[in-house]
Amino acid sequence: MVEIGIAQLLAETTAVTDLLGTRIYPVTLPVDALVLPALTYQVVGGSPEYAFDGSVVGIKRIQMDCWSNRYLDGKNAQLAIMQALIPFTGVLPNAYIVLSISQGAELDDFESDSRIYRYMVEFLVEFSF
Numbered sequence: 001m002v003e004i005g006i007a008q009l010l011a012e013t014t015a016v017t018d019l020l021g022t023r024i025y026p027v028t029l030p031v032d033a034l035v036l037p038a039l040t041y042q043v044v045g046g047s048p049e050y051a052f053d054g055s056v057v058g059i060k061r062i063q064m065d066c067w068s069n070r071y072l073d074g075k076n077a078q079l080a081i082m083q084a085l086i087p088f089t090g091v092l093p094n095a096y097i098v099l100s101i102s103q104g105a106e107l108d109d110f111e112s113d114s115r116i117y118r119y120m121v122e123f124l125v126e127f128s129f
Contacts, residue, residue: 002127003043003062005092006085010039012093015080019073029067036116037068037077044122057128061104066119075108078119085123099126 007024010016016039023038046060064081068074085101092098104122111118 001094002058002060002092002096002098002125002129003041005094005096005098006062006123006125007041008093009088010081010084013080013084016077016084019077019080037066037073039077039081040065040067046125055128057099057126060125060127062123062125064121064123066121068117068119069115071117074117074119078121082121095129097128099128101125 003026007026010020011022011024020037020039021035023035025038025040027040027042029038029040041062041064044061044063046058048056048058064078066074066077066081068077082103086103088101089098102124104124105120106122107120109118109120110116
């Protein structure tokens with residue numbers, strides 16, 4: 001799964017871990033996630049495409065949400081993630097091959113019940129394996 005490889009790549013990127021540590025989670029924040037900022041990621045769209053040689057080329061739309069108690073903490077994490085992913089091409093830690101990554105939608109939000117900021121950014125990832 002390319003999204004797991006992307007998360008592993010971010011977990012190995014110093015600019016990201018300096019801000020998030022190991023707080024990178026699939027789909028949702030753990031109930032006991034008291035330390036922020038943190039990142040969640042999930043697949044929100046995409047489709048595989050098969051090449052004539054039998055290889056698989058796919059596109060996935062991956063949503064990443066940076067969560068923080070303070071505005072600038074979340075924005076800085078979002079920027080570090082964008083800077084790590086958008087220029088990346090090559091082999092991910094789980095052996096998926098990224099052909100291109102481009103940015104999709106972006107949204108700043110505030111969860112009034114929990115008083116937590118959320119910064120969403122989507123990435124379109126073209127990959128093969």
